[in-house]
Amino acid sequence: MKMYDCVPGLEFDPERDFEQSPAWFLDGTHSVPPWTPMFGWFWINFCRHGMQYGAEKLSLPTVKGWDWRFMNGGGYLTLLLVNSEEEKQRREEKFRKEILPFIQDYEGLWKGYVDEILGLYENLKALDLDEATNIELLDNFEETINTCRRMWEIHMYMMYGTYTAYILFENMCRELAGIDDTSPLFHNLVSGFDNKVFQVDRRLWECSKRAQEDGLADIFLENEPANIAAALATSEKGKAFMKDFMDFMNEDGWRMQRMSEINLPTWVEDPTPALGNVKQFLLKGGDFNLDERRQQNAEKREAAEKEVLAKVPEEQRGWFEQLMRLAQKCGIFSEEHDHYLDLYTHAVMRRSALGVGRRWVKAGAIDDPEDMFFLMPDEVRRAALAPDQFNMRYIVDRRKAEWKEWQKTPNPPALLKEGFDLDQAMGVLVQSNDPIALKVVVGAMPEVRPELKADLYGTCGSPGMAEGTARVIMTEDELHLVEEGDILVAATTSPSWTPIFSMIKGVIVDRGASLSHAAIVGREYGIPVVMNVFEGTQKIKSGQRVKVDANLGTVYILDK
Amino acid sequence: MAEKWIYWFDELRTTDNDMVGKKCANLGEMVHLGMRVPPGFAISVDGYEQFMETTGAGAEVRKYLEQNQDDLVNKVDKQIEASRFIRGVIESRPMPPDMIQELWSHYDRLCEQTICEDVPVAARSSGAVSMPGQMETYLNVCGKKNLADKVVQVWGSAFTTRAIAFRLEQGMALDKAPIGVAVLKMIEARCAGVTLTVLPTTGDLSKIVVEGNWGLGESVVSGEITPDSFVIDKQSGEIVSTIGDKTKMVVYKDTGTCIINVPEDQQTCACLVKEEIEEIVRIAKMVEAHFDTPQDMEWVIAPDPPFPDNIYWVQTRPAKFSQKKEDTAEYLAELMTRVFKM
Numbered sequence: 001m002k003m004y005d006c007v008p009g010l011e012f013d014p015e016r017d018f019e020q021s022p023a024w025f026l027d028g029t030h031s032v033p034p035w036t037p038m039f040g041w042f043w044i045n046f047c048r049h050g051m052q053y054g055a056e057k058l059s060l061p062t063v064k065g066w067d068w069r070f071m072n073g074g075g076y077l078t079l080l081l082v083n084s085e086e087e088k089q090r091r092e093e094k095f096r097k098e099i100l101p102f103i104q105d106y107e108g109l110w111k112g113y114v115d116e117i118l119g120l121y122e123n124l125k126a127l128d129l130d131e132a133t134n135i136e137l138l139d140n141f142e143e144t145i146n147t148c149r150r151m152w153e154i155h156m157y158m159m160y161g162t163y164t165a166y167i168l169f170e171n172m173c174r175e176l177a178g179i180d181d182t183s184p185l186f187h188n189l190v191s192g193f194d195n196k197v198f199q200v201d202r203r204l205w206e207c208s209k210r211a212q213e214d215g216l217a218d219i220f221l222e223n224e225p226a227n228i229a230a231a232l233a234t235s236e237k238g239k240a241f242m243k244d245f246m247d248f249m250n251e252d253g254w255r256m257q258r259m260s261e262i263n264l265p266t267w268v269e270d271p272t273p274a275l276g277n278v279k280q281f282l283l284k285g286g287d288f289n290l291d292e293r294r295q296q297n298a299e300k301r302e303a304a305e306k307e308v309l310a311k312v313p314e315e316q317r318g319w320f321e322q323l324m325r326l327a328q329k330c331g332i333f334s335e336e337h338d339h340y341l342d343l344y345t346h347a348v349m350r351r352s353a354l355g356v357g358r359r360w361v362k363a364g365a366i367d368d369p370e371d372m373f374f375l376m377p378d379e380v381r382r383a384a385l386a387p388d389q390f391n392m393r394y395i396v397d398r399r400k401a402e403w404k405e406w407q408k409t410p411n412p413p414a415l416l417k418e419g420f421d422l423d424q425a426m427g428v429l430v431q432s433n434d435p436i437a438l439k440v441v442v443g444a445m446p447e448v449r450p451e452l453k454a455d456l457y458g459t460c461g462s463p464g465m466a467e468g469t470a471r472v473i474m475t476e477d478e479l480h481l482v483e484e485g486d487i488l489v490a491a492t493t494s495p496s497w498t499p500i501f502s503m504i505k506g507v508i509v510d511r512g513a514s515l516s517h518a519a520i521v522g523r524e525y526g527i528p529v530v531m532n533v534f535e536g537t538q539k540i541k542s543g544q545r546v547k548v549d550a551n552l553g554t555v556y557i558l559d560k
Numbered sequence: 561m562a563e564k565w566i567y568w569f570d571e572l573r574t575t576d577n578d579m580v581g582k583k584c585a586n587l588g589e590m591v592h593l594g595m596r597v598p599p600g601f602a603i604s605v606d607g608y609e610q611f612m613e614t615t616g617a618g619a620e621v622r623k624y625l626e627q628n629q630d631d632l633v634n635k636v637d638k639q640i641e642a643s644r645f646i647r648g649v650i651e652s653r654p655m656p657p658d659m660i661q662e663l664w665s666h667y668d669r670l671c672e673q674t675i676c677e678d679v680p681v682a683a684r685s686s687g688a689v690s691m692p693g694q695m696e697t698y699l700n701v702c703g704k705k706n707l708a709d710k711v712v713q714v715w716g717s718a719f720t721t722r723a724i725a726f727r728l729e730q731g732m733a734l735d736k737a738p739i740g741v742a743v744l745k746m747i748e749a750r751c752a753g754v755t756l757t758v759l760p761t762t763g764d765l766s767k768i769v770v771e772g773n774w775g776l777g778e779s780v781v782s783g784e785i786t787p788d789s790f791v792i793d794k795q796s797g798e799i800v801s802t803i804g805d806k807t808k809m810v811v812y813k814d815t816g817t818c819i820i821n822v823p824e825d826q827q828t829c830a831c832l833v834k835e836e837i838e839e840i841v842r843i844a845k846m847v848e849a850h851f852d853t854p855q856d857m858e859w860v861i862a863p864d865p866p867f868p869d870n871i872y873w874v875q876t877r878p879a880k881f882s883q884k885k886e887d888t889a890e891y892l893a894e895l896m897t898r899v900f901k902m
């Protein structure tokens with residue numbers, strides 16, 4: 001039997017696809033290391049759909065979203081540009097109306113979508129997968145596909161609208177107050193807000209306080225995270241703690257260590273990472289107070305607001321302030337959407353696929369429930385209602401072998417048509433004025449200032465200065481290596497890394513823009529973040545002393 | 561009388577504001593834009609000053625003010641007294657013969673141009689700084705002698721009580737009155753009104769609004785009646801009409817105006833026809849493009865000559881439209897389109 005591609009119709013085809021666009025960029029933030037085939041299928045199909053949906057619903061004047069292709073576990077993207085001036089004008093006219101809901105009632109808009117998507121998750125979670133019939137299992141999987149599709153629609157519609165407002169605010173700050181998104185004052189303006197990701201973080205911190213009070217601190221301190229749950233189960237107090245902890249996980253633990261993949265356990269399945277976070281808070285000692293830190297940020301923000309508003313001409317202040325409030329919500333959205341959208345959806349995708357997988361193992365179609373991640377929806381449908389009739393191993397084996405190959409050689413950062421170079425390609429990206437491309441993918445380019453004699457130059461993601469031991473972390477698995485007072489060095493960071501931000505003194509990331517995760521979280525934790533240094537993970541070695549001055553965008557390696 | 565102090569409108573531009581006052585300079589600019597304005601001429605601020613100096617009125621006014629200036633601040637009764645005295649001084653002086661000659665020769669030319677003996681004109685004040693409603697306007701002035709008297713009276717109106725109070729409040733010199741006079745042919749109005757190249761309530765720049773009523777434009781400006789309202793889409797030209805219940809209208813009477821009832825059969829009849837609206841919109845768009853800012857314009861449609869030569873423009877100025885709070889959203893939406901144009 002002929003075997004399908006991983007993502008039928010959207011596999012990269014140099015012959016055809018270079019005709020459409022001369023440059024395809026690797027989504028390094030989400031598809032390094034390479035995706036499992038099933039996850040790739042979901043992402044390529046629906047992230048692609050969501051971007052085009054969002055751009056179309058908002059009628060963005062210059063861009064119709066992005067097109068995506070799959071190649072060796074990597075996601076490659078290119079922009080769909082509006083070509084004629086006439087069409088741009090037509091789209092712009094509609095855009096003026098379509099953007100209004102964001103301006104008039106941002107919170108209502110976002111809350112409506114959060115409620116909608118949480119409702120979809122509840123429906124999926126309501127089914128007891130191990131008791132369900134085959135028909136119900138397949139229905140659950142189909143509904144998961146629909147949920148993922150809807151999630152991406154909400155995700156990209158919200159993100160395009162939100163980032164447009166944020167970029168306008170940045171421009172207006174530059175025009176009216178002379179500050180931009182690499183300025184510390186600007187960052188003070190948009191930080192100091194509560195959001196769902198911090199609320200989860202705060203609950204973990206509260207768990208650490210409870211562990212202390214219940215006399216359980218030593219169990220955390222003396223055990224490796226993986227053994228903490230078992231050690232707690234030996235005492236009554238420990239059992240009670242774990243019961244409440246698992247209730248908390250069932251509410252807020254729908255996430256995996258890697259944001260854009262489904263092949264790692266969720267906190268609901270295995271709370272080890274979350275217990276590890278509690279341990280880290282305990283290591284910080286009793287005087288650490290998360291609330292106090294947040295309060296300080298809020299005060300800094302209020303002072304920054306006053307300072308900036310005073311620079312704005314009085315007759316412009318009314319709308320400027322409204323725009324500022326809107327931009328401040330952009331940061332909240334940037335963090336919260338990861339929790340409610342990406343992480344949660346991927347967790348329920350994993351849940352549903354594993355439910356089918358367990359049934360198939362019993363029926364003899366595959367050997368391991370996680371083998372499902374090497375199949376695609378059409379193949380799931382093939383065997384779902386009568387799994388005992390099919391042997392799916394030959395597909396799993398072949399795809400798994402391919403997937404292992406993909407892990408060995410990194411995917412190229414861009415696929416370029418002959419005669420087209422990366423600078424030209426980046427130029428197209430910038431010209432599109434695509435808000436997501438500008439705020440997440442490209443970011444501001446660092447200015448090299450030889451007089452500062454720095455080892456690396458980047459841009460300011462979060463203001464401040466710090467000195468400490470460098471800790472180069474390439475994947476989530478290495479997070480436990482981070483120690484109190486370290487300077488984190490990474491290619492990029494994701495929301496599941498948030499808890500370690502309370503331990504570290506600074507962050508250096510290879511790529512990022514002002515709405516990247518590292519920048520937002522750095523600002524909320526009040527630690528300096530230097531972004532877009534490009535070669536941080538190559539030049540810096542774990543254990544070296546480094547000094548960062550985010551205000552200047554400089555990194556110094558002190559013991560070379 | 562060496563210096564030129566009377567100008568035909570087509571000799572003037574906006575830049576002549578200080579020389580002839582705002583209204584006259586504006587009318588000059590309108591002529592240059594190809595707008596039809598009532599034929600006429602402008603008397604410059606110099607004309608006023610020459611009159612004041614040669615007749616000795618200026619010296620007398622200064623002397624009076626020197627003696628009384630301190631008493632005038634915040635004392636309305638003193639201001640009324642000053643106004644009465646100064647206007648009396650000015651109006652009691654006849655215009656010097658050489659100035660009369662100059663004025664009359666222009667009036668004669670105007671009569672020739674308009675093919676009308678003793679053509680009725682309006683003598684309107686034209687301040688170089690905006691002093692809304694403080695100075696007088698005389699309508700329906702016929703014949704040379706009458707005109708000379710009314711011009712002097714307009715000059716005198718630089719010292720109305722309101723004008724004195726205004727100058728005191730603003731800390732402006734009392735004895736200086738930069739006042740020009742516009743002398744224009746009276747245009748009989750079949751109907752008249754205003755045109756704004758922006759919706760003043762929402763700041764919507766894609767629309768033009770035309771409001772009109774039978775008779776003179778005063779009824780539309782004052783807001784005493786509900787005029788006809790036409791909202792025109794600048795791009796498509798689509799017209800949305802709302803016909804008002806126009807019970808009253810303003811007409812000329814003697815040297816002023818009066819309010820009369822509109823005949824019943826005309827009250828709910830549109831005062832403009834489509835081709836007139838389209839011509840008004842065409843001109844309005846052109847003027848807005850020229851000044852590069854939304855305009856607030858006044859027009860008059862005369863019973864004759866035939867369309868389109870019966871459409872006269874009497875005013876155009878930058879429109880005031882407030883960015884109200886509820887419109888901030890639309891304003892921000894407009895700004896957000898800029899994000900895609902960087």
